Amino acid sequence: MGEKLLRVKKFFTFYVFLPVILDIVIESLNRKSVFSAFSYMVDKPFLFMFNVLIIMLTLSVAMYFKREIFVLTLMSVVWLLFGVINFVILHFRVTPFSAVDFTLISSAISVSGHYLTAFNVMMIFFAIAILVISLICLFKRTPCFQKNTTKKAYMLSTLVILTLAAGIVVMHKSSTSVQALAENYTNISEAYENYGFVYCFANSIIDTGIKKPEDYSEESMAQIKDSIKDTGTDEPEVKPDIVMIQLESFFDICDVKGVSFSRDPLPNFHRLQKEYSNGQLTVPTVGAGTVNTEFEVLTGMSQHDFGVSEYPYKTVLKSKTSESICNDLAQIGYSSHAVHNNTATFYGRNKVFSNLGFDSFTSVEYMNNITLNPNGWAKDDVMVDEILKTLDDNKNKSEFTFGITVQSHGKYNDVKTDSKDPVKVYNAPTGKEESYEYYVNEIDEVDQMIGKLVYALGKREKPTVLVLYGDHLPSLDLSNEDLEDGSLYETQYIIWNNYGLKEKDQDLKAYELYPEVLDRIGIHTGVITQFHQQADRSSDTYQTDLKALEYDLLYGENYIYDGEVPFTASNLQMGTNPLKIADVYQKDGEYIVRGDNFTPYCRVYFDGKELESQWIDEHHLKLKDVPERSDRKQDKQKSYEPDEIPNSFVVEVQNGDGVKLSYSNNLRWKNTSLGKK
Structure with missing residues (x-):
């Protein structure tokens, strides 16, 4: 017992x-x-x-x-x-x-x-x-x-x-x-x-993915399809270049109660709010989760319909193509580009962007003249030239460019600003004074980038639309009660243009943003686009029909597209312009690789081996020693990796973890100045 x-x-x-x-x-x-x-x-x-x-x-x-x-x-x-x-x-x-x-x-x-x-x-x-x-x-x-x-x-x-x-x-x-x-x-x-x-x-x-709607069937999807008026692929009278910038951890800091500043930290953003269409933007996350806001903005789908805290970039979009603003705009001749001053592999964007229909992706590995802020993030000033490069790449074609900034990313505590003219912050919450000062001065510099970009776009003769929005509020221990206007899940957006679009202010959800922008331009391609543009967003069926569309397109039978998968993964080019290697020669006792679009992330390979090299500028890399040719012969029946072809030079871009992102063309030894001696 x-x-x-x-x-x-x-x-x-x-x-x-x-x-x-x-x-x-x-x-x-x-x-x-x-x-x-x-x-x-x-x-x-x-x-x-x-x-x-x-x-x-x-x-x-x-x-x-x-x-x-x-x-x-x-x-x-x-x-x-x-x-x-x-x-x-x-x-x-x-x-x-x-x-x-x-x-x-x-x-x-x-x-x-x-x-x-x-x-x-x-x-x-x-x-x-x-x-x-x-x-x-x-x-x-x-x-x-x-x-x-x-x-x-x-x-x-x-x-x-x-x-x-x-x-x-x-x-x-x-x-x-x-x-x-x-x-x-x-x-x-x-x-x-x-x-x-x-x-x-x-x-x-x-709890992952989107749960199958109880009434999901070919008939139920046909009812939704019938409710959407098919506008075809008619092109608008004006096809402007479209630029959307997702601003990291950006919101109007002046909305925080009680906090004041020595000067306006966001003068350009506030000026644009007064002059152009703007409003509050409801986002699916706060403090982190950038790509979930990004997912909603690019696809017109609600992240809330997926599993708890799910990142579609890390689940379904790793292997599944999707309707997106890129794929919709491609129907009327647009090309699409992404620009992000952070590593390409973060959140798997170098794979996901192909499934979303981007034609090129310029990450920090393809940028020169990068400067870092005190927290080690790339400053956003580099974004202006990189965005303009995508727009000027093909002036006869309409372009869509999606920019993703990173400068104002956390952490904010234990970091001091390096601003030469710092904004002073008054009455910040006790214990958060240093965090507020650092954050405010980072978004002040982001605002300066916005001013330069708007000025540059304003000088272009081609009609252009610029959309600015914050992805989420920063991690500053804020609560709804701390904000004058809005909630923790609201940032702000602005729609600027240089050709006279009518001003219209309204609050939107992140997944409604791109259909609304395209509607004002006069573009109505794509099922998700048309659904948002035509739906009564206050109706009881708006959210349920959207969820049914999302399920059908990503997990179902594609009934809305007559049972076919209408989208294919793009051949994503890394960098706005591809790497090119033109020659390897000797000058003043040094061996130089000449080509185009080189960056500090470039590595040189010859005969399957990496050579010690140093970046000089976008056209030149310096080799420590001249490589030795081997006796290996190329077997035409064998499939080689680009950096393993016998007696050939190739330049590749790697991220900081050694992940290979892209390669240049191969250059045989016999076709270089060294080989012709």
């Missing part, structure tokens, strides 16, 4: 009491307050218990193992790590930790240098090493229970797990408060506070 009582006590300690403690700790980290965690437990006991049950279910797996205590500890450590990671992430961005972040590890590593010092990185590795060693020691020291392998023990373990799983299903089906997460996660930060970290995180694992 005493032994049975002991086993019952052990069971309740390990599988009931421990999950409760774990959830309290995790919620304390999620809310940055132990008191708030206990308040949550008292105010929302049903939701708290639902989170505890999920932890119980995961811990109960330990009952199947001989080393029950070790597995139990391991699972507990995993949950605690998730809580700590969430706590750390919330200090750098507003959105909490979710399963999709595992798909962003490579992107997170690439920007970690902007947030972490060498000491921080060293301490992280030290902590990981201590944790691993501790788990190894625990594994060796924990007892191995043979009784856990008996048939009776397995049956009991299975019964416990099935009971917990059934309890979770019953609570989910019977509770409106639990079910509410499925529809009410527009503000993901509030969702984690309302429904608990464990439930939201678990939901983010299984």
Whole structure:
């Protein structure tokens, strides 16, 4: 009897009491307050218990193992790590930790240098090493229970797990408060506070893509199609060049209550607001998640219809083409270009942009004359010339250019401005004075870039439309109550033009922006475009029909396009103009590679081997030594990588992690000045 009582006590300690403690700790980290965690437990006991049950279910797996205590500890450590990671992430961005972040590890590593010092990185590795060693020691020291392998023990373990799983299903089906997460996660930060970290995180694992509408069928899609008046591909009288600029973490800082400045930090932006069409723009994210706003703006689709915290760039668009402003404009002869002064592989844009129909993508690896801000991000002044380059590349063709800035990206704390004429900030929140001063002076420089771009576009004879908008608010611990106008999920947009488009101010959602811009120009190509332009956005069916269209195009049978996939991935050219290698010659004892569009990210290969080289300018690279020719002969039956062809030079562009982005043409040794001697 005493032994049975002991086993019952052990069971309740390990599988009931421990999950409760774990959830309290995790919620304390999620809310940055132990008191708030206990308040949550008292105010929302049903939701708290639902989170505890999920932890119980995961811990109960330990009952199947001989080393029950070790597995139990391991699972507990995993949950605690998730809580700590969430706590750390919330200090750098507003959105909490979710399963999709595992798909962003490579992107997170690439920007970690902007947030972490060498000491921080060293301490992280030290902590990981201590944790691993501790788990190894625990594994060796924990007892191995043979009784856990008996048939009776397995049956009991299975019964416990099935009971917990059934309890979770019953609570989910019977509770409106639990079910509410499925529809009410527009503000993901509030969702984690309302429904608990464990439930939201678990939901983010299984909730991906767009759920199939209950009435989805060829007939239902035909009804939506019939409601859209087909305007064909009639071209407008004027086909202007269209430039859209997504401004990183940009919003009107003057909307923050109580804060004032020594001078207007956004004089150009404020002037354009007074003179041209503008309004508030509702975006799907705050503090981070740039590409989800980008996704909505480029596709006209709502990110809210996807899974909790999902990044379509990292899921469906990695392998699926989609309707987009690029593909719609291509129907009337436009070419499309992307310009971003950050690495091409961030969020996988070098792959996704092909599926969205861009013709070229100029990332920071294809730019010269880059200057860095104090936080290590490329300054946005380089964007002006790069954008103009895309517009002037083919003056006889209408161009669409999508620019993505990066200068005003976080972090904001512990960084001092390098502005020569800094804007002084008064009455910033206590403890945030330095962050506000740094951020304000960064967007002041972004505003100067806007002024230069508008001036340059204004001098062009060709009709041009420029759309400016912020992707999300910065991570400055803002709340709705801190803002004079709007909410945390609202930035501002402006539609500038140089040929007399009628001014029209209205508030829009990010996925409504490009159809609205094209409508004012007189362009009505594409199903998504026409749907937004013709729909009654206040109607009950607007959102449901949009979701049905999104599902049909990305996951369904393409009924809206008569069962065919109308879009193909573009042959995305990296850089506005391709790399070219023209000659390799010797001058004053030095070996020089001559060509076009070289940048500091260029690498020279000969005969399959990288040569040590130095960037001089956009037309010249210097080699340390002359390469030696090999006896290798090119096998015409063999397929070579561009940088492996025998006795040939090639220049390639790599990002900072060594990812190969593009190659120049190959130049045989015999066709160089060296080979002709």
